[in-house]
Amino acid sequence: MENAMPPAEGTITTERRGALLLVGINRPAKRNGFTPRMFRELAQAYTLLDDDPALRVGVLFAHGDHFTAGLDLPTIAPSMQKGEKLWPQDAVEPLNLGTPGYRRRTKPMVVAVQGITFTLGIELMLAADIVVAADDCRFSQLEVQRGIMATGGATLRMAERAGLGNALLHLLTGDEFGSAEALRLNFVQKVVPKGRQLDEAIRIAESVAAQAPLAVVATRLNALKAVERGPLEAMAEFVSVQQRLSRTEDAAEGLKSFVEKRPSRFSGR
Known part of the structure; x- marks a missing residue:
């Protein structure tokens, strides 16, 4: 997929493909680390998906070799310390937590992940509906290594998908695990060879979009x-x-x- 050089603070790309909205995380020079601008634009893309009747399914993916290394802490920390949300009021909340003042997504979201998929990356994919992982994925929910807690849904959804013991194994150690473990724990639904994850996610999304x-x-x-x-x-x-x-x-x-x-x-x- 062709992609122009993004701004230094990153951006979120959108592309309509029939009834699909392809949503791209675009800051590959920084392993797609999320900045406030990227959060804001991601919420805007999710809102577009829900509000446009011509769109039926979203596909979240990342430009470059990695899905995301997580938060760009130097740019995010001030908002975190103030307890501020990083997306506009009344927008669709990408983490789908049902926070008061924000909307929950109604339409399906399929995710393609590859390479480094840390912290926020895991939470974004668990907040979606169907996940296709490349076989080179490196997952880690490593907030405990930074003195903070995962508050984007990992503590809820990892336990729901994998059971409390399996969830705490990874939440409390912040260890790194691969695609086979993510599949075993029901964090992802399919594992495909590197480079095929987006095509497979689009194929699934098109199948969903063909239904009522x-x-x-x-x-x-x-x-x-x-x-x-x-x-x-x-x-x-x-x-x-x-x-x-x-x-x-x-x-x-x-x-x-x-x-x-x-x-x-x-x-x-």
Whole structure:
């Protein structure tokens, strides 16, 4: 993917590809270390995905050899010490924590990771939905080595995916582990040879985008509710959500295409 030289403080690239929005982390000279500008632009890209009805799925990836080494601490520390958020109010929060004053993403996000994927990198991929990792990944949640705590979701999602003991093994030592371990712990869903991770992420995203958009969003949100709020709350909305979906144009198209034995052409209505 062609890429012009980014500014010194980095940037986030966006590219529309049909119904996909490709979101690129772009500061390769600094191993894609995140600055305030990059956080702000990432939130803006996630907000664009949710707000544009022509877009159905996001793909987060990184330019260069590495996904991200994490925070650029010298530029981030002042905001951290003040307890300030690094993205605008009312924007979609990339870490999907449900912080008051910020929006949660509704549309799916597929992530391609490679090389160094430290701290924030792990938290961004766990905050997304489906992760494809290159076989050269180096993962580390090393905040304890810097005297701070992981507050972007790692303490929640690593334990949810891998169990408390497995999560604490990596959270409390800050050790480095590879793609095979990340796959074993359910942090990533697929491991592919280096260089193929973005293509595979796009392939998965295109497959998701071909489905009925309203049903995709509802399915994702229900699964998320089951994890965060419990199965009883998720089950409680089965009837109402299914009633709403069954009355859509896409549900009618799904039935018609089944009868006519042809691929469905969904409109998102």
